[in-house]
Amino acid sequence: MTHGRPEGAAWAPLWERDDELAAASHALDDLRMDSTSAGRLLVFGGEAGTGKTALLAAVRGMAEGRATVWSARGGETVTSVPFNVVRQLLQPALVALTPEEIHEYLGDWYEIAGPALGVTEPGGRQVDPQAVCDGLVEAVTRLAHWKWPLVLIIDDAHWADQETLQWLAAFVRRLDELSVLVVVAHRTGGAEGDSARHLAAVDAAAHTLSILRPFGPDAVASLTRATLGEHADAPFCREIWAVTGGNPYETVELLAKVQDSELEPVESCADGLRALNRTPKGNGLVARLESLGPDAIRLAWAAAVLGTDISLDLAARLAGMSRDKAEDCVDRLRTARILLRDGEDLEFVQPKIASTIYRSISGATRTALHGRAASVVTLAGLGAAAASRHLLEVHPDDDPELVGQLRQAAAEHLAVGAPDAARRCLERALREPPLPEIHARVLYELGCATLLTSPATTIAHLREALSMHGLDQELRVDAVCRLSQAFVHNDQLEEGLRAIDEEAGRLGPGPTRLRLQAVRSMWEGIHAGEEDAPGRSRRLAALAGPLTGRDNSERALLILRAFDAMTRGESAEMVVELCDRALVNGRLAPGLGWTDTEWSFELRLMLGGCYAFADRIDRAESLFTEGVRAYESAGWSGGHLALSHAFLGYVHRRRGRLADAERSLREGLRLADRVGEGLPMHWEVASMLIDTLLARGHVEEAGAIADQYGFAPPSASTIYVPDAMSVRGRLLLALGRTDEGLSQLEATARALTARGQYNTVLAPWAYDLARALAHEDPERAAHLVSDARMQAERFGTDTAIGEALRCAAALETGPRAVALYRKAATYLESSPCAYEHAVARVEYGIAAESAVELERGLTLARECGADGLVDRALDHLAPARQ
Numbered sequence: 012m013t014h015g016r017p018e019g020a021a022w023a024p025l026w027e028r029d030d031e032l033a034a035a036s037h038a039l040d041d042l043r044m045d046s047t048s049a050g051r052l053l054v055f056g057g058e059a060g061t062g063k064t065a066l067l068a069a070v071r072g073m074a075e076g077r078a079t080v081w082s083a084r085g086g087e088t089v090t091s092v093p094f095n096v097v098r099q100l101l102q103p104a105l106v107a108l109t110p111e112e113i114h115e116y117l118g119d120w121y122e123i124a125g126p127a128l129g130v131t132e133p134g135g136r137q138v139d140p141q142a143v144c145d146g147l148v149e150a151v152t153r154l155a156h157w158k159w160p161l162v163l164i165i166d167d168a169h170w171a172d173q174e175t176l177q178w179l180a181a182f183v184r185r186l187d188e189l190s191v192l193v194v195v196a197h198r199t200g201g202a203e204g205d206s207a208r209h210l211a212a213v214d215a216a217a218h219t220l221s222i223l224r225p226f227g228p229d230a231v232a233s234l235t236r237a238t239l240g241e242h243a244d245a246p247f248c249r250e251i252w253a254v255t256g257g258n259p260y261e262t263v264e265l266l267a268k269v270q271d272s273e274l275e276p277v278e279s280c281a282d283g284l285r286a287l288n289r290t291p292k293g294n295g296l297v298a299r300l301e302s303l304g305p306d307a308i309r310l311a312w313a314a315a316v317l318g319t320d321i322s323l324d325l326a327a328r329l330a331g332m333s334r335d336k337a338e339d340c341v342d343r344l345r346t347a348r349i350l351l352r353d354g355e356d357l358e359f360v361q362p363k364i365a366s367t368i369y370r371s372i373s374g375a376t377r378t379a380l381h382g383r384a385a386s387v388v389t390l391a392g393l394g395a396a397a398a399s400r401h402l403l404e405v406h407p408d409d410d411p412e413l414v415g416q417l418r419q420a421a422a423e424h425l426a427v428g429a430p431d432a433a434r435r436c437l438e439r440a441l442r443e444p445p446l447p448e449i450h451a452r453v454l455y456e457l458g459c460a461t462l463l464t465s466p467a468t469t470i471a472h473l474r475e476a477l478s479m480h481g482l483d484q485e486l487r488v489d490a491v492c493r494l495s496q497a498f499v500h501n502d503q504l505e506e507g508l509r510a511i512d513e514e515a516g517r518l519g520p521g522p523t524r525l526r527l528q529a530v531r532s533m534w535e536g537i538h539a540g541e542e543d544a545p546g547r548s549r550r551l552a553a554l555a556g557p558l559t560g561r562d563n564s565e566r567a568l569l570i571l572r573a574f575d576a577m578t579r580g581e582s583a584e585m586v587v588e589l590c591d592r593a594l595v596n597g598r599l600a601p602g603l604g605w606t607d608t609e610w611s612f613e614l615r616l617m618l619g620g621c622y623a624f625a626d627r628i629d630r631a632e633s634l635f636t637e638g639v640r641a642y643e644s645a646g647w648s649g650g651h652l653a654l655s656h657a658f659l660g661y662v663h664r665r666r667g668r669l670a671d672a673e674r675s676l677r678e679g680l681r682l683a684d685r686v687g688e689g690l691p692m693h694w695e696v697a698s699m700l701i702d703t704l705l706a707r708g709h710v711e712e713a714g715a716i717a718d719q720y721g722f723a724p725p726s727a728s729t730i731y732v733p734d735a736m737s738v739r740g741r742l743l744l745a746l747g748r749t750d751e752g753l754s755q756l757e758a759t760a761r762a763l764t765a766r767g768q769y770n771t772v773l774a775p776w777a778y779d780l781a782r783a784l785a786h787e788d789p790e791r792a793a794h795l796v797s798d799a800r801m802q803a804e805r806f807g808t809d810t811a812i813g814e815a816l817r818c819a820a821a822l823e824t825g826p827r828a829v830a831l832y833r834k835a836a837t838y839l840e841s842s843p844c845a846y847e848h849a850v851a852r853v854e855y856g857i858a859a860e861s862a863v864e865l866e867r868g869l870t871l872a873r874e875c876g877a878d879g880l881v882d883r884a885l886d887h888l889a890p891a892r893q
């Protein structure tokens with residue numbers, strides 16, 4: 012059905028398309044040369060009838076036998092069917108492979124891309140459309156490796172469904188790394204909304220983009236003579252061109268009519284051409300159809316209503332006729348150049364014909380046909396989602412069953428990652444309208460469907476749902492949690508908190524209210540400004556302190572409390588104990604896993620961050636390793652994966668595996684760059700990477716990253732791990748921009764103190780400031796260090812205390828310094844932070860003038876990949892070694 016023209020095996024040579032064919036031919040040669048060379052994208056644009064399909068058929072003919080060719084086309088009446096075109100495109104692969112083989116090829120992507128491709132049943136819940144898109148890109152990439160050399164041809168892309176276009180736009184961006192030839196044709200200006208945006212992205216990625224022009228008079232003359240015979244005279248040919256404007260479709264059609272009418276192709280008959288030409292569009296076509304009799308009309312209508320994937324059998328059933336009669340009608344429709352047939356599959360000769368016939372059906376009949384089509388499609392076992400396109404066309408009529416079918420279809424769309432299609436179904440269900448007792452539920456479902464894509468509409472739907480009766484208590488609370496999330500995403504934190512408070516006010520104490528309180532604390536913890544941070548901490552401590560972690564609301568509160576305590580530098584032992592309480596058998600609880608969406612993703616980062624800074628790096632490492640794996644296998648390649656790579660990298664940094672850390676962090680940044688620009692996550696990851704590069708002694712590279720990402724984080728609400736302002740201060744000092752560095756560190760001191768954040772490992776600004784001030788203001792420096800030392804003792808980890816001692820040592824001289832350095836090195840040796848230990852060891856060696864300690868420090872520095880520290884140790888060893 013999709014393989015070009017089923018009946019058009021023998022294509023007449025194309026006129027005036029030499030450049031396009033040459034481009035295709037070169038691209039094909041390049042493709043076949045080497046399976047590692049870059050892919051190519053050819054795009055052909057143009058108005059209806061300019062020969063896009065004909066050209067694609069020629070490209071297809073050229074490629075067949077030399078490459079694997081898969082093709083598909085969009086359809087005007089099926090733009091609302093999610094993944095329709097990409098499914099068609101991969102059909103040959105999907106039918107050639109057994110389910111086990113598909114599973115093997117797609118590997119980890121099977122679960123995520125399989126449902127969208129219709130090769131596996133979707134799971135029950137809503138899937139992130141971006142993840143599905145990424146999964147499809149990966150799936151097709153793998154199939155392309157398998158089937159190299161592969162040519163993908165997509166016709167009428169302006170009518171492809173939006174989900175396919177999103178995939179296509181993402182896929183063609185990969186062509187630099189993937190040897191596959193993609194050829195796309197679309198009508199210029201034929202798409203709208205998101206589809207137009209995706210299509211513009213496809214155009215922008217094209218290596219060759221050509222707009223097909225109408226024929227000139229010479230080509231029309233040649234075509235005329237080739238069709239009607241050499242005796243067609245020049246004025247007649249010229250008139251053909253004048254009448255059709257050189258549009259290939261109109262030209263071919265007019266010539267066919269001339270043949271049918273037995274008009275002589277000579278000047279004296281040229282006058283009749285205008286009248287003849289008026290017939291192909293609109294009424295002419297309809298008249299032609301009508302002349303074929305009522306059965307043929309019914310079959311053509313049925314085919315037009317089905318739109319795509321038209322099997323003879325479905326069309327016959329929809330037209331309500333026997334198979335024999337349908338076969339007979341198809342024959343007549345073929346003769347009239349309306350339908351094409353390839354075995355069981357039917358297709359309209361031109362999409363324009365399909366639209367004209369579809370529009371010629373009277374409104375009432377069309378609606379009735381769609382209603383019947385929905386049940387024919389459902390009876391054929393194609394599922395509620397497939398039937399939903401037809402249900403959308405049926406007039407609203409208080410039909411509870413229709414509402415049920417549309418809700419079912421919406422659930423199926425959500426489960427394959429097509430929330431937009433789900434939204435259309437639910438909006439239509441609301442117009443039916445639903446029975447009063449389920450109206451609120453439908454609104455709630457609609458709110459859930461739009462949550463990821465449109466916070467503003469989500470807010471409206473959920474508010475309306477909450478204002479009605481019909482949601483039970485659990486669902487109400489769920490709706491409020493989602494409503495607050497939509498508010499937060501819409502930058503309306505205050506409204507979000509208010510919605511939670513209102514609902515919480517109606518509830519007595521108990522797990523349901525606790526859930527609301529947990530969500531509230533989460534939004535506050537992640538997004539609130541600096542206002543009354545200490546008060547918030549106190550309230551959180553009171554709320555979470557007594558909890559045992561028996562459900563996820565409790566666990567969320569425990570994590571929030573632990574993170575708050577960690578940033579404030581409260582006892583690390585308590586922080587770890589709170590975190591442990593939030594786990595189940597040492598692991599994330601069901602529903603709080605990496606890919607669970609009910610609770611904000613940041614909670615897992617907070618949990619891992621707590622462990623990392625409380626010297627339980629082993630726990631942090633296994634958590635983030637699990638996170639990376641979970642996202643990779645679920646196909647979440649956006650911000651989630653970027654941040655979990657980065658946090659894993661930062662765990663390496665804490666352990667002192669600096670080269671590994673740098674690698675993971677750069678990967679994190681690369682992934683973050685794919686998500687967007689200038690997002691908080693860029694600062695977060697850049698901050699980690701800069702900290703790591705400084706530890707390595709690669710100051711210039713650290714500066715380059717800072718420049719590239721405009722690394723000047725605001726002191727506002729977001730908490731970065733490690734504290735980005737401290738990192739920036741240290742960087743500026745390392746770059747020799749002392750004044751800027753000092754003022755950054757002073758600003759950091761003010762901001763963090765106001766918030767009550769005293770963790771000296773997370774935000775070590777005091778040490779950098781003290782060292783920088785040691786000469787000009789020794790008193791202040793000593794003060795800073797003794798304050799920091801107190802905080803470090805309060806937090807109580809070996810790392811915190813060791814680092815405080817090391818800085819104290821730096822402010823001393825003589826035996827006092829040596830003693831402090833020795834103590835610092837001892838603490839840090841028992842900490843899990845190998846880099847900090849290496850620094851202390853080297854500094855101890857320098858202070859004590861001990862070659863043995865220096866050698867130990869040197870070995871440690873080398874193991875860490877701390878190049879700057881290695882040099883420093885060598886500088887001091889050189890005299891000793893001589």
Ligand SMILES: Nc1ncnc2c1ncn2[C@@H]1O[C@H](COP(=O)(O)OP(=O)(O)O)[C@@H](O)[C@H]1O
Nearest residue numbers: 025026028059060061062063064065259260263
């Ligand atoms: N370059 C060409 N040379 C000869 N005939 C052509 C050419 N391009 C198109 N045609 C004829 O015009 C008709 C319409 O072309 P088609 O490819 O269907 O247009 P589009 O896909 O742009 O709407 C086709 O049936 C084909 O026979």
Ligand SMILES: [Mg+2]
Nearest residue numbers: 063064166167
């Ligand atoms: Mg076409």
